[in-house]
Amino acid sequence: MAEIRVYNTLSQEKEVFVPRKPGQVSIYVCGVTPYSDTHLGHARPSVVWDVIIRFFRWLGYETLHVQNFTDVDDKIIKKAQEEGVSALEISKRYIAEYLASMDALGVLRADQYPKVSEHIDDIIKLVDQLVRKEHAYSANGDVFFRVASFPEYGKLSKQKLEELRQGTRFEVDPKKKDAADFALWKSAKPGEPAWESPWGEGRPGWHIECSAMSLKYLGEAFDFHGGGNDLIFPHHENEIAQSEAATGEPLARYWVHSGMITLKEEKMSKSLGNFISLKQLLEKYPRGLLRFYLLSTHYRSGLEYYEGKLEEMGKGWSRLNEAALKLQEDLAQAQGGELSSLDQEALEKLDTLEKGIIDALSDDFNTAMALGVLFEAVRDINSYKHQGGYHSQVLQKGWDVLRLWAGDILGVLQLEKQQQEGLTDSLMQILLSLREELRKQKNFALADQIRDQLAELGVVVEDTPQGPRWKV
RNA sequence: GGCGGCAUAGCCAAGUGGUAAGGCAGAGCUCUGCAAAAGCUCCAUUCCCCAGUUCGAAUCUGGGUGCCGCCUCCA
Structure with missing residues (x-):
C-alpha cells in the first residue's frame, strides 16, 4: 500500500498518514449552514474530499465520512423571520438544494449528515460535562467556555491568547469572564427556536455541535478533520478546546484545510455577496469541467x-x-495478436505514468500534478495511435488508466453525451451518412453546408479516417 | 497590530537541495477535398528583490517588497 503524506495544519508539516485503526479512515468535514444557495466556494472542499475518499477506497481503506449541517443558527433564524416560516423549513430547503448540487457534481454522499436540531441532547450533555470539569461556566442562562482553562488554546491557529484578547474588534459580552471566552449555550430570545436545558431555555452556540456530533459518530482522535481554511479560527480552534477539554484525548489526528476561491482577488462568500451559485454553473458547464477546474490547483x-x-x-x-x-x-x-515493440513501449509508458498519478495523489493529494500526468498519458496514447498502433491490450490499458483516474477517482470525465436523447443520436446518424454519400460524390459544397449549419447549432462534425464523429 | 499562507513564461499551474512537469495561447510542419481532431517541432540559462549557507538553491537561512486569508458570520 502506497505511503500517504498529508499536510497537517496542526504541525504545519507534511506527515506520513497512519490511520487510527488499520485499514480504516474516519473523516469529519465541516458542512454548511443552510440558509442560502450553495455557491462555488462550497464545492471546493466537497470535491477535494470526494477525491480523497475515492482514493482511499481505491487503496483498500474502509472510509467513514461524516458531514454536519449547522441548522440552528442566527442567519437561518433571521431568514425564517423574513419569510415568515419556521427555521426548520429554511434549513430543510437549503439542505435539499445543497445535496442536489453535490449530487449533480458527482460527489459521493457522506455516511452521516448529522444536524444540530437532532442532537440537542448530545450537545447539552457535552456542555454539562464541560461545566462540571470547570472548563465552562454559566451566566444568566448563557454558558461560556473558559478559554484560560485550556492551556493549549491557540495551537491550531497559532494564536496567542493575549493577542486574541487585544484583537477583539467587537464589544465583549459583559457576562464573559474573559474576552476570549466563547458561547457554548445561548439563552433563548423571544421568537427564536429554543430547547430546555439545565441553564434554562436556549440553543447551542456555534462550534459545540461539531464537537458533540463528531464525538458521537467518530469517537475520540479520529483521522481527518477538514473544511475551508476560513474555519481554522475560531471554529476549529474552539472545537479542539471543547472536545479535548472534555475527553482529554485529541479531537482529530490530521487537520486538512482547503484554500479559498476568490473573485477579483477577494474571497467568495455569502456575506460579501460576491458568490457564484453552483446551480447556475451546473446549468452552464459540464460536471466534469467544473471538477477539472476545482482540481487543477492544489487544494491548499x-x-x-x-x-x-x-x-x-x-x-x-x-x-x-x-x-x-x-x-x-x-x-x-x-x-x-503479438505485441510489437511499439505496443510494448506504449504499455510500459502507461504503466510508469499510472505510478506517477498514484505518487501525486499520495503526496498530499496533489490533483494538479495527477492531471498533468494524465495529460502526458493522453499525448502518449494519441501518439501511439498516430503511429498506427491499434493493439487491444494497449488501448485497453490506456482506457483503464483514463477511466480509473480521470474518471472514477478525479471524476473529471464526462463520457455520456450531455442532454442527448436517443432520437438525436439516430437523426445524426442519418444526416451524417447522407453527408458521407455527398462527399463520396465529391459534392463538397453541399457537404460543407450541412457541416456549417450544424456548427451554427453548436454541433461539431469531425471527419476522421474512421468516419465522421460529432459532438455538442 | 497579531497569526497563517502565497509570489515560477502572455495566462493557468506542478516542482521543497542536483540543474525548470503539464495545460491554454502563439509559431512552423504532418495528415486532410476543405475543416476539425490528432501528432511532431519550437516557445522560462531561469523561478518577486537583496544578502547568506552549499560543490550545487525556484527549493534552506536572514532581510525587504507585493498579494491573499484569519483575528466578526463564513467552505
Whole structure:
C-alpha cells in the first residue's frame, strides 16, 4: 500500500498518514449552514474530499465520512423571520438544494449528515460535562467556555491568547469572564427556536455541535478533520478546546484545510455577496469541467474564479475528455495478436505514468500534478495511435488508466453525451451518412453546408479516417 | 497590530537541495477535398528583490517588497 503524506495544519508539516485503526479512515468535514444557495466556494472542499475518499477506497481503506449541517443558527433564524416560516423549513430547503448540487457534481454522499436540531441532547450533555470539569461556566442562562482553562488554546491557529484578547474588534459580552471566552449555550430570545436545558431555555452556540456530533459518530482522535481554511479560527480552534477539554484525548489526528476561491482577488462568500451559485454553473458547464477546474490547483492554494475562466479551461479539459471518449470507441475495433515493440513501449509508458498519478495523489493529494500526468498519458496514447498502433491490450490499458483516474477517482470525465436523447443520436446518424454519400460524390459544397449549419447549432462534425464523429 | 499562507513564461499551474512537469495561447510542419481532431517541432540559462549557507538553491537561512486569508458570520 502506497505511503500517504498529508499536510497537517496542526504541525504545519507534511506527515506520513497512519490511520487510527488499520485499514480504516474516519473523516469529519465541516458542512454548511443552510440558509442560502450553495455557491462555488462550497464545492471546493466537497470535491477535494470526494477525491480523497475515492482514493482511499481505491487503496483498500474502509472510509467513514461524516458531514454536519449547522441548522440552528442566527442567519437561518433571521431568514425564517423574513419569510415568515419556521427555521426548520429554511434549513430543510437549503439542505435539499445543497445535496442536489453535490449530487449533480458527482460527489459521493457522506455516511452521516448529522444536524444540530437532532442532537440537542448530545450537545447539552457535552456542555454539562464541560461545566462540571470547570472548563465552562454559566451566566444568566448563557454558558461560556473558559478559554484560560485550556492551556493549549491557540495551537491550531497559532494564536496567542493575549493577542486574541487585544484583537477583539467587537464589544465583549459583559457576562464573559474573559474576552476570549466563547458561547457554548445561548439563552433563548423571544421568537427564536429554543430547547430546555439545565441553564434554562436556549440553543447551542456555534462550534459545540461539531464537537458533540463528531464525538458521537467518530469517537475520540479520529483521522481527518477538514473544511475551508476560513474555519481554522475560531471554529476549529474552539472545537479542539471543547472536545479535548472534555475527553482529554485529541479531537482529530490530521487537520486538512482547503484554500479559498476568490473573485477579483477577494474571497467568495455569502456575506460579501460576491458568490457564484453552483446551480447556475451546473446549468452552464459540464460536471466534469467544473471538477477539472476545482482540481487543477492544489487544494491548499487559493483558486481564482472569473467570467470566462471555465471557457479557458474547457479547451484543455475537452482534450482529456475526448481522448477517453475516442479510446472507448477504438476499443471496439482494436486488434489482438503479438505485441510489437511499439505496443510494448506504449504499455510500459502507461504503466510508469499510472505510478506517477498514484505518487501525486499520495503526496498530499496533489490533483494538479495527477492531471498533468494524465495529460502526458493522453499525448502518449494519441501518439501511439498516430503511429498506427491499434493493439487491444494497449488501448485497453490506456482506457483503464483514463477511466480509473480521470474518471472514477478525479471524476473529471464526462463520457455520456450531455442532454442527448436517443432520437438525436439516430437523426445524426442519418444526416451524417447522407453527408458521407455527398462527399463520396465529391459534392463538397453541399457537404460543407450541412457541416456549417450544424456548427451554427453548436454541433461539431469531425471527419476522421474512421468516419465522421460529432459532438455538442 | 497579531497569526497563517502565497509570489515560477502572455495566462493557468506542478516542482521543497542536483540543474525548470503539464495545460491554454502563439509559431512552423504532418495528415486532410476543405475543416476539425490528432501528432511532431519550437516557445522560462531561469523561478518577486537583496544578502547568506552549499560543490550545487525556484527549493534552506536572514532581510525587504507585493498579494491573499484569519483575528466578526463564513467552505
